[in-house]
Amino acid sequence: MVAGVSNSSGNHRSPPRRVALFVTCLVDLFRPAVGFAAIKLLEEAGCTVEVPPLQVCCGQPAYNTGDRATTRAIAIQVMDAFEGYDAVVAPSGSCGGMLSHHYPALFDDQPALKARAENLAGRSHELISFLVDVLGIKKIATQYDGTVTYHDSCSGLRELGVKEQPRQLLGSVKGLELREMKTPEVCCGFGGTFCVKYPEISNAMVGEKSADIAATGADTLLAGDLGCLMNMAGKLQREGSAVRVRHVAEVLAGMGDLPAIGEPETGAR
Amino acid sequence: MQSTAHAFKDNVGTALADPNLQDSLSKLKVGFSERRRQAAERLPEFEALRDRARDIKNHTLANLDFYLEEFERKVIALGGHVHWAPTAADARRIIADLCRSVGARTVAKSKSMVAEEIALNEHLEELGIAPIETDLGEYIIQLRHEPPSHIIAPAVHLTKDQVADTFLEHHRKLGFDKRLTERNDLVAEARYVLRQKFLDADVGLTGANFLVAETGSSMLVTNEGNADLSNTLPKMHIVLASIEKVIPTLEDAAVLLRVLARSATGQESSAYTTLNTGPKRPGDLDGPEQYHVVLLDNGRSGVLGTEMQEILRCIRCGACMNHCPVYGAVGGHAYGWVYPGPMGAVLTPQLVGVEEASNLPNASTFCGRCESVCPVRIPLPKLMRHWREREFERHLTPRAVRQGLALWSFVARRPGLYRSLTAIANRVLSLFGRADGRYRSLPLAGGWTRFRDFPAPPAGGTFHTQWKAARKRP
Numbered sequence: 001m002v003a004g005v006s007n008s009s010g011n012h013r014s015p016p017r018r019v020a021l022f023v024t025c026l027v028d029l030f031r032p033a034v035g036f037a038a039i040k041l042l043e044e045a046g047c048t049v050e051v052p053p054l055q056v057c058c059g060q061p062a063y064n065t066g067d068r069a070t071t072r073a074i075a076i077q078v079m080d081a082f083e084g085y086d087a088v089v090a091p092s093g094s095c096g097g098m099l100s101h102h103y104p105a106l107f108d109d110q111p112a113l114k115a116r117a118e119n120l121a122g123r124s125h126e127l128i129s130f131l132v133d134v135l136g137i138k139k140i141a142t143q144y145d146g147t148v149t150y151h152d153s154c155s156g157l158r159e160l161g162v163k164e165q166p167r168q169l170l171g172s173v174k175g176l177e178l179r180e181m182k183t184p185e186v187c188c189g190f191g192g193t194f195c196v197k198y199p200e201i202s203n204a205m206v207g208e209k210s211a212d213i214a215a216t217g218a219d220t221l222l223a224g225d226l227g228c229l230m231n232m233a234g235k236l237q238r239e240g241s242a243v244r245v246r247h248v249a250e251v252l253a254g255m256g257d258l259p260a261i262g263e264p265e266t267g268a269r
Numbered sequence: 270m271q272s273t274a275h276a277f278k279d280n281v282g283t284a285l286a287d288p289n290l291q292d293s294l295s296k297l298k299v300g301f302s303e304r305r306r307q308a309a310e311r312l313p314e315f316e317a318l319r320d321r322a323r324d325i326k327n328h329t330l331a332n333l334d335f336y337l338e339e340f341e342r343k344v345i346a347l348g349g350h351v352h353w354a355p356t357a358a359d360a361r362r363i364i365a366d367l368c369r370s371v372g373a374r375t376v377a378k379s380k381s382m383v384a385e386e387i388a389l390n391e392h393l394e395e396l397g398i399a400p401i402e403t404d405l406g407e408y409i410i411q412l413r414h415e416p417p418s419h420i421i422a423p424a425v426h427l428t429k430d431q432v433a434d435t436f437l438e439h440h441r442k443l444g445f446d447k448r449l450t451e452r453n454d455l456v457a458e459a460r461y462v463l464r465q466k467f468l469d470a471d472v473g474l475t476g477a478n479f480l481v482a483e484t485g486s487s488m489l490v491t492n493e494g495n496a497d498l499s500n501t502l503p504k505m506h507i508v509l510a511s512i513e514k515v516i517p518t519l520e521d522a523a524v525l526l527r528v529l530a531r532s533a534t535g536q537e538s539s540a541y542t543t544l545n546t547g548p549k550r551p552g553d554l555d556g557p558e559q560y561h562v563v564l565l566d567n568g569r570s571g572v573l574g575t576e577m578q579e580i581l582r583c584i585r586c587g588a589c590m591n592h593c594p595v596y597g598a599v600g601g602h603a604y605g606w607v608y609p610g611p612m613g614a615v616l617t618p619q620l621v622g623v624e625e626a627s628n629l630p631n632a633s634t635f636c637g638r639c640e641s642v643c644p645v646r647i648p649l650p651k652l653m654r655h656w657r658e659r660e661f662e663r664h665l666t667p668r669a670v671r672q673g674l675a676l677w678s679f680v681a682r683r684p685g686l687y688r689s690l691t692a693i694a695n696r697v698l699s700l701f702g703r704a705d706g707r708y709r710s711l712p713l714a715g716g717w718t719r720f721r722d723f724p725a726p727p728a729g730g731t732f733h734t735q736w737k738a739a740r741k742r743p
Contacts, residue, residue: 023732029691030698030724032732051736054684062678064635065670066657070678077682154636187594191634196716197670198278198632200285203720204598205634234721237707262724264706 017135019047020085022078022124024095025057026226031261034226037253038091038127045135047087054081058090058098064192068106075103079116087134088124091249092225093156094192096126101159126156127249128224132165139172142254147177149218150248151209151232152185153225166224166248173251179216186212190231206235213243220260222248233261270388270416272621274605277628284599289428294600297425301591304535305642312531322528323646325521326582329513333573336482336515337564343485347547349560357387360565364389364474364507367561368398371505373471379489379496380404381476382420382585383509383565385607386620389474400474401466403495405459412439418601420608421533421587426600429455463495473499473557475545477510478584479525480562483518486546487562490529490539497543506545506557511565513581525584528644533586568620576655580615582645589639589649595632604629611639611649618656627665630656688733695731703728 019042027034035051042049059074078099082088090096100121107114131137148170156162170178189195189205196202209232213221221236221243223229233245244260259265273280284290309315329336341351354360360383368376376393378384378400390400390411402411406424410417412435417423424432432455437448440462449455475496477487487508489496500506516522530536549556572578590596590610601609606626608616614629630653639649660666680687702708702725710718717723729735 025691028732029695030726032729032735033727035732035736051733053733056684056687057681059681062674064654064657065666065674066654066659066661067674067678068658068661070674070682073682074678077684154634154638158637158641185638187634187636187638189594189634191636193670194632194634196714198281199716199719200281201595201598201632202634204285205594206721208594208598230724231721233724234707234717237722237724238709238720259706259727262707262722264704265727 017047017086019049019087019089020082021049021051022055022058022082022088022090022095022099023051024090024092024226026230027091030230031226031247033255033258034091034247034249037247037249037255038089040253040255041127041131041140041249042089045131045137047135050085052081052085058095060094060098060192063098063102072106075106075117076113079103079113079120082120082123085123087130088120089127089130090124091127091247092227093126093153093160093162094225094227096124097155097159099124126160126162126224128166128169128252129156129160129162132168137169140169140252141172141174142252143174143176144220144251144256145175146220146244146256147179147216147218148220148222148251149179149181149213149216150184151181151188151213151221151223151228153223153228154187156224157185162224166222169252170222170248176251179218181212181216183212188228188232190227192227195231202231203235206231210235210239210241214241219243220251221245222251224248229261237262270385270607272606272617272625274617274621274626274629275624277603277605277632280603280605281599281632284603289431290426290600293426293428294597297419297422297591298597301534301587302642305532305588305591306535308531308535308537311537312527315528315531318524318528319644319646321524322584322644323582325516325524326584326645329516329521330573330578330581333512333515333570336517337512339482340480340485340515340562343482344547344560344562347485347560348550349485349547349562352561352563354563354565354567357565357567360387360509360563360567361389361392363563364509365392365396365398367505367507368393368472369396371471371559373398373505375399375401375466375470376472376474377401377403377467377470377499377503378407379473379475379491379499380407380423381474381509382417382607383476383511384474385417386511386567387509387565389509401463401470403463403467403493403499404491405456405493405495408459408463409435412436416602416607418609419587419590420585420610420612426602467498467502470499470503472505472507473501473503474507474509475500477508477514477562478529479522480508480510480515481517481519481522481544482515484544484546486519486544488522489543489545490526490541491543492534492536492540494541497541500543500545500557501555504557505559505561506548508545508560508562509565510562511567512569513583525644529584529586532588532642532644572619577615577619577652579647580612580619580652582647583612583616584645585612586644588642588644589647592638592642594634594636594638611653612647615647615649615652615656623656623660623663624665627660630654630660688731691731692734695726695734699726699728702726
């Protein structure tokens with residue numbers, strides 16, 4: 001498979017942007033390939049990509065548990081780690097949304113920090129929308145042989161307006177057929193700690209999602225957030241489904257031949 | 270109504286195991302959201318109207334004292350009466366006194382969530398006054414002695430067959446001994462049974478969708494017309510409404526009505542929109558002789574000026590619950606009190622206490638679908654998060670959660686330590702999970718693996734380990 005990106009004029013944008021990759025905790029720990037796929041896509045779009053070493057987490061576990069003090073401390077750590085880059089890009093609408101939509105209000109009573117948070121918010125993007133909306137990428141020269149269905153992860157969809165961008169790029173992938181679910185915009189039931197705090201409700205939600213996925217007849221499920229993907233993959237596999245689950249960046253970067261999420265590695269068995 | 274919000278998790282278990290409820294919910298989830306979407310799409314200015322609706326409510330809340338007093342002046346000028354009820358108990362007492370003043374034996378009620386909030390029916394029954402619900406859904410659940418499960422569709426948790434059984438059981442003594450199976454026949458039977466009760470009622474009690482300050486009117490929308498019978502036939506009409514229902518003008522009402530019906534049921538307008546403006550005037554052929562408005566605070570004024578104020582914009586359309594995947598999974602009764610779904614998860618802790626209702630604002634994925642359809646743009650996830658913050662400040666967050674968070678936070682604030690620990694976790698999870706690619710059970714992750722496999726990371730180390738190694742290579 002050959003991957004390559006092209007923007008509207010067919011040329012890479014110059015001068016290259018200095019982009020910092022916000023890897024996100026889940027990608028770091030469970031699916032490093034997504035990070036490498038993101039780097040590949042960004043570099044092919046003409047960006048210079050760096051991975052700031054002091055990054056950890058965006059702070060959502062604390063934020064959504066109501067621990068504002070810890071959230072603020074972590075937000076400051078993130079602002080320090082990503083100081084000075086032209087753009088901060090995350091392969092996640094959830095973590096991207098945290099930086100671009102939630103940080104500024106954490107510092108309403110501290111004007112200097114609020115200014116920094118607003119500055120970071122203005123530079124922060126979710127990967128696919130960054131490629132399409134900011135870099136003007138219209139299509140990607142790669143191949144994926146399969147029928148895929150795409151789940152709209154909530155934060156990306158409703159906070160960042162990520163809806164058409166992944167579909168546009170997937171539409172340019174050779175061999176790929178997109179089949180929509182009935183309700184691709186309904187939450188999969190992950191919700192961070194929600195899925196273990198209220199496992200029965202989460203299970204009911206992801207059960208409905210897996211039925212919707214199955215009804216499309218697609219052989220591959222894609223989305224832009226690893227949390228949702230792990231939740232849906234785990235449910236599909238528990239149900240014995242053969243649907244393979246991948247992050248959309250992997251497919252776009254021509255890494256669609258890797259073992260899918262939750263699949264054994266070739267030769268490991 | 271007695272709250273069972275503290276037993277949310279038990280309620281969830283019951284709800285998920287109830288096949289009738291699940292059957293009803295599966296229809297609700299598709300129907301309401303699809304109709305709302307089509308209605309919004311048919312109206313090009315719908316999004317702009319949502320902004321105006323939000324602004325009208327914000328303006329009113331910022332001047333609530335002014336508009337309430339303006340409303341009171343107008344009602345008095347019309348010959349009506351306004352009663353201020355700081356608490357639920359005050360409202361119950363005021364209404365009971367009014368009923369007794371006319372020797373009432375029956376009260377015809379049209380649907381009122383505020384009446385549920387103050388547990389009015391139970392109180393009237395204790396006094397020997399029979400409250401008769403005239404909204405079809407409310408009538409059904411009154412027969413079944415159940416609380417409402419939805420703010421605009423109180424019996425939405427029931428299947429048609431359940432309603433048929435309930436009617437047969439209760440209407441048999443009135444001579445209806447045939448079990449009905451058609452929807453229209455069930456409605457016709459209820460209509461017949463209820464008609465005489467309207468004629469017999471001494472007092473009509475309604476809620477209000479809006480109170481219009483400039484005219485002193487209370488405004489009601491229904492699809493059944495039952496409210497119009499409740500407020501015109503009896504000699505006394507009591508309007509029970511909470512203080513945030515007031516709006517400045519009829520012009521404002523027109524804006525709010527346009528977003529209300531579309532958001533609620535996908536209708537352009539409800540079948541009946543009624544303005545009640547004072548008692549019967551000399552020369553009027555019908556109408557109540559007495560017109561009373563009971564204004565309930567019950568904790569709402571305490572929300573003004575706080576970070577929760579935005580919930581008072583709510584116009585009770587139900588769109589948030591119709592679009593909520595959590596409500597869609599468990600229904601309204603699981604929330605344990607009058608107001609379910611996202612708006613309930615914000616309002617209930619305010620009205621019954623956050624200790625009692627601590628689960629409600631936590632049982633959300635923050636998917637944001639509620640906010641995306643709210644006609645007055647209430648940022649419901651943000652308000653739920655504020656409740657979590659208050660719980661955390663007051664140490665109401667469960668200890669295991671707090672301890673887990675404290676440990677995580679200690680590590681997350683030390684990038685070097687974090688890298689080492691995640692590298693170990695990655696290696697262990699990868700090593701033991703590699704053969705299958707996933708875990709069917711994992712220590713400390715029972716909440717996950719009870720229902721789902723847990724994907725194992727592939728070999729090779731964390732992203733940061735691999736990135737660092739790649740950079741060192743020449």
